[in-house]
Amino acid sequence: MRTWLSILLTSSGLLSCAPSSQLPPATPPVGSPDRGSGSTPAEAIVADSERVTAAGVKYVAPAGWTLHARDKLVILSAQEGDAHLAIFDSTDPEPDRAVAEAWRAYGAKSMPPLRLALDRPAREGWDQIRQYVYDLPPNEKRVMVADARRHGSQWAALLVDAAIATLDKRGAQFGLLSESIRPSAYTRESFAGKRANALDPGRLANGAFALVDPLQVLISKTSWAAPVSHDPVTISFTQHISADEPLRTGTYTRSLTFTLSTTTP
Numbered sequence: 001m002r003t004w005l006s007i008l009l010t011s012s013g014l015l016s017c018a019p020s021s022q023l024p025p026a027t028p029p030v031g032s033p034d035r036g037s038g039s040t041p042a043e044a045i046v047a048d049s050e051r052v053t054a055a056g057v058k059y060v061a062p063a064g065w066t067l068h069a070r071d072k073l074v075i076l077s078a079q080e081g082d083a084h085l086a087i088f089d090s091t092d093p094e095p096d097r098a099v100a101e102a103w104r105a106y107g108a109k110s111m112p113p114l115r116l117a118l119d120r121p122a123r124e125g126w127d128q129i130r131q132y133v134y135d136l137p138p139n140e141k142r143v144m145v146a147d148a149r150r151h152g153s154q155w156a157a158l159l160v161d162a163a164i165a166t167l168d169k170r171g172a173q174f175g176l177l178s179e180s181i182r183p184s185a186y187t188r189e190s191f192a193g194k195r196a197n198a199l200d201p202g203r204l205a206n207g208a209f210a211l212v213d214p215l216q217v218l219i220s221k222t223s224w225a226a227p228v229s230h231d232p233v234t235i236s237f238t239q240h241i242s243a244d245e246p247l248r249t250g251t252y253t254r255s256l257t258f259t260l261s262t263t264t265p
Helices: 003-011 095-106 164-169 171-180
Strands: 049-052 058-061 066-070 073-077 083-090 114-120 128-134 142-151 154-163 216-219 235-238
Touching (some): 058 171, 095 128, 154 164, 164 171
Antiparallel strands (some): 049 058, 066 073, 073 083, 083 154, 114 128, 128 142, 142 154, 216 235
8 A cells, every 4th residue: 555545544544536527626626715705815835834724723734735725724735736635624513514514615516425434543632533434436546535633622624635646746745734733722742851761671662762661571481390392482561651651653662582591402
């Protein structure tokens, strides 16, 4: 599966391909931000920069993209003009209706059948995340992604309407944008000024930062009174992490060496 898809699935978990007759065109639709009342002129993004929607939802606009903003809708378009990510602010209490309202604001005339909707674990400051999978033919060269993210009573609907070739090319920027969408009051945890735990053979570490408690290793058998053959040994690992212990984004690892020795030939 493509790298850009892995990034987007981490954020929203949705992918579907749709015939062009069922989806809005791969250019800003009729009634797009630069054509209607209450809109601002299209803006060419010079460098990656943090922006906010009308409701205060934060996101990073990628360099080289074009931004259209109107009322509750923001559409960011890649350089090729056939790939767009939209963010829609909604106060509707139901996520299904918030997403449907977002597609209408974007310009979708009709939607393909919904295969299923999934509630995902809340993360990155969101209280609730709901994802949508559409039942579409797999051989089309377009993708469509949708999810709804709630913080308090406010929903942010994330829509992706794009050509697969452009998503392949702009995968890193789509990932940057998708992963950057945060509630207005949320701030990512910073490790600046925090002391890293000293590294030692028993601690899982992520770069220079190690967990407070050591990794517990349990071995079912550590010695034998006589020669054996094919004797199974179980090795289990347990790691305690306190509820208030800060964790860095990334992977915690530790290399362990197990040595089997004998005192006699």
